[in-house]
Amino acid sequence: MPSTSQIRNDRTAVAAWTLSVSHPLMTLLVALWLLLFANLPFWRTVWQGVEGWDNGNPLFLLSLPLFALCWLYLLLSLLAWGRLTKPVLGAVLLVSAAASYFMHSYGIVIDYSMLTNVLQTDSGEAMELFSGRLVGWLLAVGVLPVLLLSRLQAPRRRWSRELRVKLVSMLLALACLVGIAMSQYQSYASLLRNHREVRLLLTPSNLLAAVHGYVRRELRAPQALQVIGGDAHRIAHVGAAIKPRLTILLVGETARAANFSLNGYARQTNPQLAKAGVISFSHVSSCGTATAVSVPCMFLEVGHDHYDESMARNREGLLDVLQRAGVKVLWRDNNSGCKGACDRVPSEDVSHLNVAALCGDGECHDEVLLSGLQDYLDRLTDDAVVVLHMKGSHGPAYFKRYPAAFARFAPVCRSSELDQCSTEAIVNAYDNSLVYTDHVLAQTVELLKRNGQRFDTAMLYVSDHGESLGEGGIYLHGLPYAMAPEEQTHIPMLLWLSPGMERHANLQAHCLEGLEDRALSHDNLFHSVLGLMAVQTAVYQPERDLFRQCLAPRQAFEGRAGASGAIN
Incomplete structure (x- = not known):
């Protein structure tokens, strides 16, 4: 059996590869990663929608990444709580990486109907979508940040303080969203009105909306089978020589x-x-x-x-x-x-x-x-x-x-x-x-x-x-x-x-x-x-x-x- 000193040395070596990061900061880092690497189709569509540098409103252009970051941070904060923070964030990273690959490669968008298609796809059809490029994308955009996330360790705090810090950070993110929306309302309203597909491209918010829509429909109270055409009958053929x-x-x-x-x-x-x-x-x-x-x-x-x-x-x-x-x-x-x-x-x-x-x-x-x-x-x-x-x-x-x-x-x-x-x-x-x-x-x-x-x-x-x-x-x-x-x-x-x-x-x-x-x-x-x-x-x-x-x-x-x- 390893000695006490060996165990202590092993723990010290592991600790050397671990960084102490609070849960809110951990969530912010994941949101930033998703914003930069899992949302290429989103940014491409947004940039074309606002006409790029020709937009004429530099404050609006500068606010776009901050608005999206605050939005993603708020969503992830609502999902990840306490000890489940790292597992939840890891799962979001992996699923978002897969979604971003298909959006980038095939030009699709994610909504509940697309999720339905995925869940109803048989194994043969699913395997046709599997490729080395997909594996590489998942490793780079999903697995790599999950490995980095595994080396982050939140400091131990009383649950009341942990909750207080989390709520304060969420309120700050919400205040940022409201402030940007109020100051640049016309620009954001125009973007969303003329390019409604934008909301279906921002990962993982599109995934959450798709899951919500799918689950809501699946859990809908069962309905009795509605009979249609209860009076249906065939019209009598005219003439004895008529064939079926x-x-x-x-x-x-x-x-x-x-x-x-x-x-x-x-x-x-x-x-x-x-x-x-x-x-x-x-x-x-x-x-x-x-x-x-x-x-x-x-x-x-x-x-x-x-x-x-x-x-x-x-x-x-x-x-x-x-x-x-x-x-x-x-x-x-x-x-x-x-x-x-x-x-x-x-x-x-x-x-x-x-x-x-x-x-x-x-x-x-x-x-x-x-x-x-x-x-x-x-x-x-x-x-x-x-x-x-x-x-x-x-x-x-x-x-x-x-x-x-x-x-x-x-x-x-x-x-x-x-x-x-x-x-x-x-x-x-x-x-x-x-x-x-x-x-x-x-x-x-x-x-x-x-x-x-x-x-x-x-x-x-x-x-x-x-x-x-x-x-x-x-x-x-x-x-x-x-x-x-x-x-x-x-x-x-x-x-x-x-x-x-x-x-x-x-x-x-x-x-x-x-x-x-x-x-x-x-x-x-x-x-x-x-x-x-x-x-x-x-x-x-x-x-x-x-x-x-x-x-x-x-x-x-x-x-x-x-x-x-x-x-x-």
Whole structure:
């Protein structure tokens, strides 16, 4: 056993590497570190927002770092108390370092919806974001200050004195904030009014606000499931020769309309669909900028303006209404789940099937959604809607979203660090993923054609949201809708109808083609699918049904006449 003198010497050596610092000063040092090293996107945005040295108000410019420092100090002081000061500050440093990396590298902002996206990301998607650069950033911005923090030791004080010193320091910080705000009110008001994203960039206050928003929503009192379309029924078919209707609805991932050649993009990203007779609606907007918002929203009847995230789990949607009306429903998923849209209908997760030609490295390409689907169709004898939730063009590893045979454009970015790749390489990889999506959709059309003897068939494809590929220094998606660029909200939507579906649904193809340039959105999905599947309910809104205005006069008359003859 070591002797007493050895133990004393060891303690002396440790003490030599320890600095006595009060908790308030410790908190101030951490706030200063975060201000200088974890908030580069914040300072870049602020400097551009105030027009830099051309601002003309030097006192305002000088006050900015002091204001931000006092704000961060006050927040950290509210979080860290007593013996928990160092652990709390250490955790804040590490989390802030990670947040600052993604804000700096991808141009994102942090709010509760972005936090929701992070928490709902599966392990495979999370690993795509892991890189050596991320590790280096975390070591330099997070781990290093934590190690330095561990060498600080607060002097022992009575708890009353410790509390008094802490409260006095917080009051001084608050007084500083108030004084600056009052003396430079117009300048700060103008900055925050014209650049609202600033509040979503200051770390860690943006993280605290995001956590608060997320927890408040998660802890909200559970609500009873709200039944929608309780009166839903199918309109009686007119004529004994009418076949069952089969619609395959493909929910795309991260596809933006601007890169679809069907919409005028210079590159041929839709070579197969260009020959398949599909209709491309070129002016469609998404309900959100992330899967967690867009998927549940598009399957509800309320629309973008009235959607609330609590509805995702507490409100019935399109698939519930179809199932209640007697339509067979199946959800097949190759993504990260249906976000509540399929909770009460049959569903299958095909993302981990062992299909040699399509699966490997922990994920499957989207053709796996069609694997075994014919067996399901062979058992159908009635109207049906099959939803295929695609992996699509999910980033940042676009190069993983397609088989090698679809690498039409080169060179491609083979890194998750998009800001380290050229724009050309990023767009090449992204466009290759769209070429593969084109192939999957074309294969779906062929599947429906093969089943044309038994069903009247339709394919409807719509992406959940778009994607930024570096425009304005922004990558990926998920920005708050009010500040999101068009690349994240302008999405593709495609329609294919079999001749039998056109005829028996009495739709006029030339009329539908005339809607290609009409402004549409996710708001149209719920009501259009009900219309296509001849389902009647009081929640159906005909003005949002894109098929309604293209009904031939006879169908409109027979639909009304047949409404009394529901199919049970």
